[in-house]
Amino acid sequence: MSIQELSPAQARERVAHGAVLIDVREAHERASGMAEGARGVAKGELQADPAAHLPRPGQEILLICQTGKRSADAALALAQAGYVAVASVAGGTVAWREAGLPLVQPLSSPAEQDFFDRYARHLLLPQVGEAGQRTLQNARVLVLGAGGLGAPASFYLAAAGIGHLRLADHDRVERSNLHRQIIHTDASIGQLKVDSARERLLALNPAIDVEAVAERVSSDNIDRLMEGVDVVLDGSDNFPLRYLLNDACIKHARPLVYAAIERFDGQASVFDAGRQRGAAPCYRCLFPEPPPPEFAPNCSEAGVLGVLPGLAGMLQATEVLKLLLGIGTPLTGRLLRFDALGMRFRETRIRPDPQCPVCAPGVPFPGYIDYAAFCRGG
Known part of the structure; x- marks a missing residue:
């Protein structure tokens, strides 16, 4: 099954005539700017429950991501789920920006915008992501x-x-x-x-x-x-x-x-x-x-x-x-x-000492020892 791909200019024209544009990037990616007219629903959320985020299956749906790959994958998944009028924006938000088309900032508090801007490179790491960065924040x-x-x-x-x-x-x-x-x-x-x-x-x-x-x-x-x-x-x-x-x-x-x-x-x-x-x-x-x-x-x-x-x-x-x-x-x-x-x-x-007076299993805490100072430090 092939998915139709539209240029950013074509997508903008379709949106002007009633098509629904969905930005399937994660929230921290959308914080840097979204295609005008798009609303954000992360790819995983969209695919998990399309009906919760999309209009009727016959409505024209356009998906956009960062460079076009994720939106194409998501469009294919929606087509297989019965959505008959689905297309992906070729080149994604990068191409949209290069074409000089308008971008908008998603609504967020100054603190949230600072969070997404400041830790943008951390948020791109799968081992960190937004959840990990929130862990560091706490x-x-x-x-x-x-x-x-x-x-x-x-x-x-x-x-x-x-x-x-x-x-x-x-x-x-x-x-x-x-x-x-x-x-x-x-x-x-x-x-x-x-x-x-x-x-x-x-x-x-x-x-x-x-x-x-x-x-x-x-x-x-x-x-x-x-x-x-x-x-x-x-x-x-x-x-x-x-x-x-x-x-x-x-x-x-x-x-x-x-x-x-x-x-x-x-x-x-x-x-x-x-x-x-x-x-x-x-x-x-x-x-x-x-x-x-x-x-x-x-x-x-x-x-x-x-x-x-x-x-x-x-x-x-x-x-x-x-x-x-x-x-x-x-x-x-x-x-x-x-x-x-x-x-x-x-x-x-370094191996644990089974006779360690402080950390050996079952050894009760012996109390602190204040050794005489040797030096003033670094």
Whole structure:
């Protein structure tokens, strides 16, 4: 069975004489503009129940999509369902636009229009789509640290549309931070890092909520910081806080997205033992105890290539998005190490420790341990 195809000009002429024009694209695609006179019904909805959206079977029906393929497929399905006067617009909305024919914006609130415009490239991904983007919009992520790792990670999470970012950091911006902590500017020197970060993130995406918590994180406030969050991102670059975050994520059954950097090297992983006892490792399964202070130099002592936190932070942001969307294969149970000088990546398997005092199955939560601070962080 063949389907009649009309040029955009022919379709417009038919609409002027009573034909019904249906745009079968998804809502986020129609947000960029629809052929004048069309009404939107997604292809899946139309094919599932044609009678709910179309007039009598004898009425002339024209279908249009982005480039013409989906509308032709939908027209064929309608013809097979008994609709005798169905045609597809060749070239779709792209050809309609190129022909200089009028386009109209579908009625929507400014917030909805912003949503469809801002995340247009995400919405095109089948693994994300509108449902996934709404998931990100409703997500809450705790980012501990607004420094080297938290800076790039927060930027990309804000840009991706994470609805609520909770940033926790008690430090102020120093000039020596600026070569790697790109969320801050020279004008931010002396300002609380969380306040500086909040300003930049909201300038990038005013549609999200950024909660700035200017506190030193400890066992006294970690439970409060964990309240309501879906994923935790460790941007501390600080041994005591890594253990504290690990234990809190096990207690609250939340995934922890980890990274660490030094000089020209970095590593990243996802610790999800809180939700997968006995199947996924925690940070303590990899490093049972903190190293002595002399073996844990901070950035001011060891130095760090300025771009390295960006690489690690973007890996973390990627893992957060994958976890929230439920797509891909997270770094759970894998430690990804990279050498920036050689630009080499290698992966090490991490297995859960059946004797782990915090995450082993059946082990009651032992309480938090506040280790002495080793360094000031990223």
